[in-house]
Amino acid sequence: MIVGIIGGGQLAQMLAMAGQPLGIRCLFLDPAPDACARTAGELLCGDYGDARLLDELARRATVVTYEFENVPEASLRRLASRVRVHPHPGALALARDRWHEKRLFADLGLSTPPFVAVDTRADLDRALAVTGWPAVLKTRTMGYDGKGQRVLRTPGDVDAAFAALSGTPLILEGFVAFDREVSLVAVRSADGDARFYPLTENVHRNGVLVQSRARPGDPMASRAEGYVGRLLAHLDYVGVLAVEFFQKGDMLLANEMAPRVHNSGHWTLEGAETSQFENHMRAVLGLPLGATHGLAPSGMVNFVGYLPEASAVLAVPGTHLHVYGKAARPGRKLGHATVRAPREGDVLDALARLRMLADAGGAG
Amino acid sequence: MIVGIIGGGQLAQMLAMAGQPLGIRCLFLDPAPDACARTAGELLCGDYGDARLLDELARRATVVTYEFENVPEASLRRLASRVRVHPHPGALALARDRWHEKRLFADLGLSTPPFVAVDTRADLDRALAVTGWPAVLKTRTMGYDGKGQRVLRTPGDVDAAFAALSGTPLILEGFVAFDREVSLVAVRSADGDARFYPLTENVHRNGVLVQSRARPGDPMASRAEGYVGRLLAHLDYVGVLAVEFFQKGDMLLANEMAPRVHNSGHWTLEGAETSQFENHMRAVLGLPLGATHGLAPSGMVNFVGYLPEASAVLAVPGTHLHVYGKAARPGRKLGHATVRAPREGDVLDALARLRMLADAGGAG
Structure with a gap:
């Protein structure tokens, strides 16, 4: 095969x-x-x-x-x-354009931040009246890892942001002062078997994911599963799909989806019965899906721009190292470490040690 | 690296x-x-x-x-x-010769079946007086998967067995009507950090391993660890070492050692915090060893001579498939499946289903 x-x-x-x-x-x-x-x-x-x-x-x-x-x-x-x-090109076309994506979320009843399509400077003023302040101006396509977006905090930010991003279709979204960011990684087979990994709690820095933690039994999981289940069914999706959410109080706001394996699911390599990677391969090949439950408290730290010594990483109990073999460049994801430990506290300790190792190289 | x-x-x-x-x-x-x-x-x-x-x-x-x-x-x-x-050639030289290996076991105080070196037909008669009946005549070197050995049950078996195997140094060992076969897989780093995987219970057929089950907390584990710990220290060993034992009542008899990763440790791929393969690599490269504890009840079934359909294997809950990509030949190990499940009973059920799939191709 x-x-x-x-x-x-x-x-x-x-x-x-x-x-x-x-x-x-x-x-x-x-x-x-x-x-x-x-x-x-x-x-x-x-x-x-x-x-x-x-x-x-x-x-x-x-x-x-x-x-x-x-x-x-x-x-x-x-x-x-x-x-x-697989996943079929239609799902990818939707995920590629932030406006179509948010429109789909809204059509399927997923809560989202307010959003408005923006093509002209005049559109932007009208859009700001809808979203309120602050707001985030983003390119509709080609954005990732925080690239292609500007936060508008005061009217003085508007012209510079529009000048920087215009020339391509834009979207203005209400800025969410979230309590936390979570993501749900799911997998669906061609015959409709849909499975969800435990909800994952994520930490970003400068738009780049730096840490994830599996949160089995999270109170937000069932709502997130309902949302993602609707997406999977609507898209007749085959493979792994990840959706990122902002949580603010009791609100769970869908931010974006990725029609592929996702950085916030890397902890599943060691932390879940079947990793997101193996389940994506099983799904696209029509093989039976594997179980998605967590094996033990688990998390992940990204190595961005700098790769610590393997011996230092592996000396952290419960750690497994994943090195991509890429040349180091500032801001580039070079590897990650997963942590799996019998107790949640051990995972938190290990993640803190790994974050220190990750940051030892400087800004990343 | x-x-x-x-x-x-x-x-x-x-x-x-x-x-x-x-x-x-x-x-x-x-x-x-x-x-x-x-x-x-x-x-x-x-x-x-x-x-x-x-x-x-x-x-x-x-x-x-x-x-x-x-x-x-x-x-x-x-x-x-x-x-x-790594492991250093001296350890390999000992493991390659059944007589030297048994001699080392005995010198270090490991219990073994009775054993005697045999070069001539006359040696064999003297050896039988030591071991009693039945006994097993084996080549001292190059034996694996039950090859190069004959069981002597009656005096009528002796001449044919000697004729079949002689021409190379032989060893006669007392036949052990064991209650079960177990193995202990261990790993040691260059600085003397020795770790043991849970004791593994094995089933052979025609001398070939067909099934293993991890037995964490097995009452024989501490004795086996004492034995293998002595070997690791004596050999100043670096890497993974596996030792196979026969258990008969309260006796634990060392049968043979393998100075390498071992088929009976394949369940560690998914079943242990760090697999025998990763720990061997860590050990020989001087990286910190990973934990060896089991993650959940685990086992393994070998696919010998015949490889069942991936879809059938993966439909067994908790199963992970490992295909080696070798051309099929009778008696050849073509792959294996590991099982990891929340409950011991689920593992036993899955192993039974996998054994049926493994046997569906005929004799193997």
């Missing part, structure tokens, strides 16, 4: 490693000759729009999936006419 | 897969161009005595280890003069 993956970064790498024991081989399409996934499968090196390579992928793979949202639509159409693509 | 591995079978493959997330790359030496480990690292294809390839291994690897006992001594000497080799 060969799975084609658009993108050759760490998500593709971890999908491929999850497939190896099952006898699944992976074929990656990525323009970077040093794409880190190449260590776990075969790299087709070329542009995401390269027709010859797309056709090779379609010919050799049983099914094609992807590790990021911004796959060119023409490439997806070309692939989908030749080979099964 | 590059680890060189002598042998490119499934043990080397699983060592390499355990190393991948840690950023460790593996280089295998194996004469078979289709050695299954090649999917998880780089294969140097050639004879185990090939001086040029041995030197390449020594030059490129940080440390060299092996996946089987029968590495030629000259190759080990050549490697050891150029690169660190």
